[in-house]
Amino acid sequence: GESVGLHLPTLSVQEGDNSIINCAYSNSASDYFIWYKQESGKGPQFIIDIRSNMDKRQGQRVTVLLNKTVKHLSLQIAATQPGDSAVYFCAENVNSGGYQKVTFGTGTKLQVIP
Amino acid sequence: GAVVSQHPSWVICKSGTSVKIECRSLDFQATTMFWYRQFPKQSLMLMATSNEGSKATYEQGVEKDKFLINHASLTLSTLTVTSAHPEDSSFYICSAKLAADTQYFGPGTRLTVL
Numbered sequence: 001g002e003s004v005g006l007h008l009p010t011l012s013v014q015e016g017d018n019s020i021i022n023c024a025y026s027n028s029a030s031d032y033f034i035w036y037k038q039e040s041g042k043g044p045q046f047i048i049d050i051r052s053n054m055d056k057r058q059g060q061r062v063t064v065l066l067n068k069t070v071k072h073l074s075l076q077i078a079a080t081q082p083g084d085s086a087v088y089f090c091a092e093n094v095n096s097g098g099y100q101k102v103t104f105g106t107g108t109k110l111q112v113i114p
Numbered sequence: 115g116a117v118v119s120q121h122p123s124w125v126i127c128k129s130g131t132s133v134k135i136e137c138r139s140l141d142f143q144a145t146t147m148f149w150y151r152q153f154p155k156q157s158l159m160l161m162a163t164s165n166e167g168s169k170a171t172y173e174q175g176v177e178k179d180k181f182l183i184n185h186a187s188l189t190l191s192t193l194t195v196t197s198a199h200p201e202d203s204s205f206y207i208c209s210a211k212l213a214a215d216t217q218y219f220g221p222g223t224r225l226t227v228l
Contacts, residue, residue, distance in 0.1 A: 032215045034217075036219075041205075041222070041224070042222060043118075043120075043209075043221045044158065044207070046216070046217075046218065049215070049216070089157060089158070093215050100215070101148070101160055101163060102148070102160070102209075103160070104157045104158045104159075105157060106156075106157050107157050
């Protein structure tokens, strides 16, 4: 079946630098994408989302870029802080059998070096 | 707003017993809730989609007779793991859909089956 995957399992970044987490997706029918942050032992926390009719969306210190041509999604975190250390998942919203569901990618662990 | 709770946070049980996990949307009504399972250092895997007042829709490979889902109200869905075995030990996470696409996740329930 189609899936969402990530290029880098672990990313180490110096505090204060910018972080870029990448994600490749394969379902061209996906119309909505979400980035989640998950800290150890906790549920995923919504960060930012983007619809397929957009190519960029900005939030507070975070930016999501969508390139539908190459089916690529990225999350940019500006001025990375120790509190940003977590596992980040991209997810795509797909229509399956008449209902919608969210499929998660494999995750990238972000380590912020003080 | 958009807070989802789960109870219990963690549970340890003996093999062969049944365990019920509750998922509640605290400040909104959710016609659709989702149940995920997450093994250590892995991504979230959708188990089933729970619709208020109707039968849940299970993902391929998920035993509906083992993982009983009840969505009796717009704010409560329950997952019962029947005759639990050690291989059922996992982190179970629910989510509730607020707007058309946005899902908010609960904090998760850690199940350990001895």
